[in-house]
Every structure is written in structure tokens, then in C-alpha cells.
Amino acid sequence: MARVSRLGLLVLLLLAVMASIAAPALAQEAEQIGGRISSEGEGVPGVEIGVATPDGEAVGVGTTDENGEWSVELPASGTYRVTIDTTTLPQGVELRDPERQELEIRVSEGASATALFALGEREEAGSILGQRLAQSVFNGLKFGLIIAMTAIGLSLIFGTTGLINFAHGDLVTLGAFLAYIFNVVLGLHLVIAGLIAVVLTAVISGAIDAGLWRPLRRRRTGLISMLVISIGLAFVIRHIVLFFFGGSRRPFNDYTLQIAMNVGPVRIQPVEVWVMSLSVLILVGVALMLTRTRLGKGMRAVADNRDLAESSGIDVQRVILSVWVMGGALTAVGGIFLGMIESVDYLMGFRLLLLMFAGVILGGLGSAYGAMLGSIIVGLVSEVSTVFFSSQLKYVWALGVLIVILLVRPQGLLGQKERVG
């Protein structure tokens, strides 16, 4: 397949070159696409811009004059694909947003349309590799900490009940959505709204265990059946949120307009500092709780060997309920934090779910520490990949890690080997 597509690309390229030679001769007075390429107010001459139909058939190539202006005549109205050849840009000048190297422009009959390519430094990070790397490591840590918080519950639920909870991502969405209601709709401050949302999500999560999963466990429903039921539950939660919230992305009211500070090579918003420090505090708190408290020891004991735990007097059902309540609270915190640094939308949790799976399997299914470690690695991988590859593919790299770890070490980094059949 790879060879076929490469061959196809070559053919397309040849066609494009041939068409671009032929096109100017055929040009008539008609629709056109044009624009001005400038850097710090000065026109940039000698930049080549290719225009093609959506099918990839080249229409023409424009070159900027001394004022940085260019235009390409079009055969008819319609949609065209305009690409700037970045290799023709002078040294030291590059696109502000490398993703916008190619634009889709609609030209109506008899009109001339403008294609805008903004040059200059990228807004988010500098052009130097080291600086971008530092920024992406920072972003990766931030993202990884959020995945870690949500993934602990997923891992502990699996450890204590054997269930892979496909509805876990939608608890993240639910937490963020509830916080949005109290913050934006009812006008409470985000800190208060967030606390209410965390408590509510924890209660709902506990109620789901007591009302749905415990009766199913009592009926000895198979794990695969429960897994499919959790998907049904995920659908219900996700689309109830969609019904009330709509499909758009929305920010919270507070902590949105913030001025970034430069800390060494990295640009940091104050809200990110808060989110990250709180995440670390919460993760340390959970770790301490798991090792020092009676309940935490009970959780680990049930995850390790349920029958042994039960026979040594641990109330397994109560421990499982606490795992659900704690997991629910943590997912809500993760959802709110994610909503603070990005925005709230009904698919945010589902997108996170696949990354949680990657983190949990990387760290070792059933282990809380493994979930933390694996999630942070997944966050780092997905963000650092954007330095070298398109940011559209950042989840692909994170999910690729999942498949690689299953190939080489299926029990995960911190998992025990005999867990896996």
C-alpha cells in the first residue's frame, strides 16, 4: 500500500508540475485568487503559491512581486486549494502557523478571493528546536497529570472488579459539564462550582456502582457483558450531555483571559501553574491514602486478591463503592482542569478515555502507581510528538504507544506478569 500511495503522489506531483507550466498560457480574464505576503509590514518578494482544485489538479502558481503581492487566474468559480511553498520563503521567515500551509478557498463567480498566509514567529513557541521541545515537555506534563488523575479510578475499578469501565471518560465530561452549569449558567465562582461538581460526580459515580454494578455482580453477570453495558452507559451519559450542552466547545467564566509569563524558554499561564500544582498534590494525596490509610490498604488488597481480602475480613463491596466514589471525584477534577486549560465539550471525556487506556495499560492494568506513570508518559509522548510531526496526529502517537507496549511488554511497566493470560 505504501508503495502504491507513494507512486500515486509522484504521479500527482508530475501532473501538478505539467499543469503549472501549461496553465498561464490558458489564463483568461476571470475569477482569481490573490493576496499579499508580508513580514513585519514589508512585502516579501519571490514566494511561490500554488493553486489547485480540491482533487489536487494544479491550476497555477503565483509568485509574489516586490510588494509581496501575487495572484492566480482561475478557470471557473468553485473551491480551490491554495498552498504556499515554504521553501521559497527567505531565510529566517516562516509561517506563523505551520498547519496553515494549505488553505481551502471558495471563489464565487466573477469575484477575486484573498488567501491569507501569516508570516512571523509562532505565537505559542519559539522557532528554536530546544525552546519548542521545552514547551512541549511542559504541555505534556500538564496533560499527563490530568490523564493520570482520571486514570487512577479506571485502573482501581479494573483492579477491584475486573471491569474495564468504558463509561469512565464520560464521567470526566460529566464533571466538567456540571462545573460549567454552576459556573456559567448559575454564575458561581469556578472554585465553588468545581467543588460542587466534584462532590456531585462522586455521588453519581457511587450511585452507579450501588444501583447498577453491584446488582449485576450479585447476579454473576459476565465481565464481557458488563463491559458492553458500560458502553451503553457511556452512550447515555455522553448524549444526555450533548442534548443539554450542544456540540460546541465552551470555556468556563473564570481564569480564561490570562497573561502568559516567560519562565526560561517556556511560556506559562498562571492557571496552568495552579492546575499542575493541584494535580501533583492530589496525586500525592491519593498515593499516601493508598499506602497509609485503612481504606487505601483495603483497596490495594482487594485489587491484589479479592478472595483473600474478603476472607481476611475486608468488606469488599464497601471497598468497591469507595473506589467508585473516589474515582468519580478524581475524574471530575480532571475534567474541570481540562476544561480550564482547554475548553468543555461533550466529547472531551471520550477523547481522554483512549489516552487513559493507553496510560493504564502502559503502566500496568490494576496498579494505581502504574496508571500515574503511564499516563504522564502518554501525555509527554503526545505533546512532544507535535515538535516533530503534525499536531493533528498527536493522539495517534499516544495510541501507538499502547499497541507497542502490548507487543513487547503486555503486563505494562509496573504490572505483574501473571495477570495476563
Added chain:
Amino acid sequence: MAGDIFFDALRTALGPTAAAYALLAIGLNVHFGFTGLLNFGQAGFMLVGAYGVAITVSTFGGPLWLGLVMGLLAAVVLALILGIPTLRLRADYLAITTIAAAEILRLLVRSTAAEPVTGGVFGLRQFGDDFFAVNPFPGGRTFFGPLAASPNRAWVMLVGWSLVGLMTLLVWMLIRSPWGRVIRSIREDEDAARSLGKNVFSYKMQSLVLGGAIGALGGALFALSLQTVQPDTFLPQVTFYAFAILILGGTASTFGPVIGAVIFWFLIGSLQSGLRRFSDAGMLPDFFGAQSVGAVTLTFVGVLIMSLMIFRPQGILGDKKELQLDVS
């Protein structure tokens, strides 16, 4: 109005989409019903089937039959890639890997880098002209009454449901064969099958390839019926539609996916048609927009999956004895 809704629903239930989903569910039945493999990435197999046709014809100008072959080959390759790391592990690892792989495929296909080949987010169009050129139905309306359809739609319906019939026959014959007995014994007790000297891994892989290829066929049919492919058609929810169909019709029953697809799409069709007609008649609150129809439909699918699994896991045609599935 009730009559209109009924006929709308009937048209949906017998339409090309229902036939395509029946194929997806037949594939899932081979995986989940007969072998006990939890494939949550059927959308990925559907995607490679659809894009196999679209890319071969639209991007490279190849013939349609080659596109179908490419789509099926891609499904085989995908099954091998997914199966090698996961089929030796517990069933739930396959579930996570397949859903992740289906998302990876969708993200790759819609990325800017792949746009010269796949058309990116815009997808590809007009690759089914060869298919409609051999349409035997004359112009005007075909069939009668509520089944009236344009010639092209009638042609897709005929081919689609014939494929469903053929695949059902194929699965029926395979399941009654010695091969079918082995894969069902793997579902019941993998270790027992292994102790009888069966190469469990190889049988599971064959099942994954077969079901995936049937899913890819469903994808190709889906793409042809619309004459367009777009990456966001292949969201993970597609897989769970197919699961709902399979569970509704009866997991591990030969005709379950077919009955399930017709009834499922009848339910979806009546729900959507009803909501839309009530909404147009001003009988629903103002905030109930076009998006709400989708949200209500998907919530309904979720409730359907949950309640079937809890109260009637064998569905309509299934046999409870065939459902002793568990993670092992």
C-alpha cells in the same frame, strides 16, 4: 402522522444503510458471537473497506473491482496487525486495541498529510459511477408503495441485501463445519481447545480476518450507496451501533444480525422521523433542534444496549446457552 412515521421507518429499515450495518454485525457475530473476540474497532474495518474503494477509484483512477479487492486486502492486513499483539492476551486487551486502532485510522485518514490520497476531512466523491452504470433498473420509481425508491437506491438495496444473504449463508455453512466447531469451542473454553491440540491463536486470527473482511464489505457498500466517504463517518459509535444490532438480533445466532439490523433501523427510523415531524409541527419545545434528534437517538441506543444486556442478553433469536461468555 403515525402512518408517515411508520413508512419512513420502514424505508430506513430496508434501506442501504441497514444492509451495510447488517454486514458489519455479521462480521461482529463471527468475532464476538462465535469466537468470543471483543472487537470494538469494527468501524476501522468499515473504514478500510470504504476507503479501499474510494482511494483506488477516485485518487488513482483504478477500476471498481480492484477497489473492492484493495479494501478487503486492507481489512486482512488490519486484522493481522491487530491480532498479532492481542490475540494471545485477555479478551479486553483486544477491545482496547481495536477501538484505539480504529481511531488511529480515522485520525490518519483525516490528517492534512494524507489529504493528497484520502481527501482529508473533505473525503472523496464520485467513485461509484461504474457500479451505477450497470444498474439494471429503468428510470423512474422502482418498487411500489412505501418501498418506492429511485433506481440507484433500488440497485444498492438489491446488491446490499443480496450480499447480506450471501454472507449469512457463508457464516451458516462455516459455523456448521469442523472449523466452526473449533472456534465455538475456543469461545467456550480456550484451554480445552488447546489441550486437544488445536492452534487457538491461528483459529482466532482466521476468525478476526473473516469478520473484519465482512465488515470491510459493509464499509464498501456504505460508501457506494452514498457515493462519498468522509473520515468522520467512521466514529467509534458506528461499532456500537453494530453491537446493538447484534445483541438485539441475537448474539451467536446466524440470522440474528439480519433481523437485528432491520428492527434496529426501524426503531431508529421511527424515532428520528417522529422527532423531526413532531418538531416541524411545533409540538416540541423550542430548544429541541436538529442536534437534539441525534442526541436523543444515541441516548436511545445506549439505553437499548444496556437494557438488552441486562434483561435479555440473548436478544430475539439467540440461545442463552450460547452466551456463557467471560473474560478468560
